[in-house]
Amino acid sequence: MAKEIPEIKVYNTLTRKKERLVTNVPGKLTMYSCGPTVYSFVHIGNLRASLVSDLFYRYFKKAGYDVIYVRNYTDVDDKIIETSKKENLSAADIAKKYLLEVEKDFALADMAEPTLKTTVTSHMPQIINMIQKILDNKHAYVTDEGEVFFSIESFPDYGKLSHKKTDELQVITRIEVNPKKKNPLDFTLWKPAKPGEPFWESPWCNGRPGWHIECSAMSTCHMGDQIDIHHGGEDLVFPHHENEIAQTEAATQKKPFVKYWLHNAFVNIYKEKMSKSIGNVLLARNILNQYGKEITRFMLLSVHYRAVLDFSDENLEHALSGLHRIYDAKAKAKELLDKKSIIPDLRAESLWGEFVSQSEKAKKEIGDHFANDFNVSGALARVFDLIREFNRVLSKSLMQATPASQLGAQALIAVLEDDLGSVLGFGGDEPSKIFKQLEQIKIAKTPNLARPTDAEIKLAIKARAQARLSKNFQEADRIRKDLEAKSIILKDSPKGTTWEYK
Ligand SMILES: [Zn+2]
Structure with missing residues (x-):
């Protein structure tokens, strides 16, 4: 029999409400996440977004869904072309090079493999097809140069995700006036290539797609016209995701394209916005190499995904002490399991019996926290409560290995590995390895990160x-x-x- 899926609530940007998750097909869940543009190494903000979608994916699978999770790489784009000039390589080689580098970082972070990783350049026929459908449905127009624009006036729902009227959006975006556009907010579906730029043949001109269409084409191509969840960083709400809705619904004539839109907040560095001009951009690789995946994941996932995460000494300290508590308890539990069991005194046995039933309760409550829009800090607080209880019973029973204390140790390890580790990606490692890492970090203490x-x-x-x-x-x-x-x-x-x- 299929596992019973718990009631899950997620915050939907579209309705600005926490809603009960009801997927299009019971028991199945389709999820698309906008991945990085591969023109450089990914930074900590990209890493947070990818870890958040990894958290969603791991949790939905654990909850019992049959998940299809598609994550893309944008492998043709203005930034890639710019970098190709700087690095004196072809745009395709730049994309290939950085795609491999991003994959290395994601492997370092122990990211679960999505069902499918897609690239724009391997979906040109689907993209061209979709643009043609949008044109056929009279939601787009072609200029004399063969540029195809989406006409936002043809789509009255435009602005429903960002909750803005089109005139407000025009003020916010301060788009440069392009005389070829019918409305300043109209956006490119296909554009002609400049000399020397990569291009693909199309009915309109030799060129390449605008940025937004790729995610519409790749998600419908692999998961159908309507999907359950679409995720990205909050900077993508407008225009990227707003445009994705317009294009997809205009092409398929089905609403809604996405049932639940989930967005994660930014990462600040020592309370400052991360930007190239300030010079405080932290590369994911540097963080991962310096701290390892457990500390990095703790730092980036212990703050709720919709709250701004401040990368700071406090954040690091919090992760170090949290992991220390987790692995200290795990080491003791393992030590207990390695000892030869002795005849117990009855009082301690009943304390351990109580602990085992408490850990059953904790399992359920940790699950409830995750089911409540991924309340990671709630789940962690419950884990720490259980650890406190474990330590209390352990000292009262004088750390004696008995049949009941060994069951207690097993119960604790099961919570740390199955309920915490499998969803958050930390807590599942060997204590000795993590202690070594924590010790090294204490020694290095990284002054150059603290600007x-x-x-x-x-x-x-x-x-x-x-x-x-x-x-x-x-x-x-x-x-x-x-x-x-x-x-x-x-x-x-x-x-x-x-x-x-x-
Ligand atoms: Zn996207």
């Missing part, structure tokens, strides 16, 4: 000037080197000392 604030830099510059005045050049040098380790370079001039990022 000092402007005020702190000014203060350091002042202290250095003081040190130089009092001829303490050793101290002045130490301050300069300390800043350099944090990527701050000082420049002395007759007017004083200025600084810049390395």
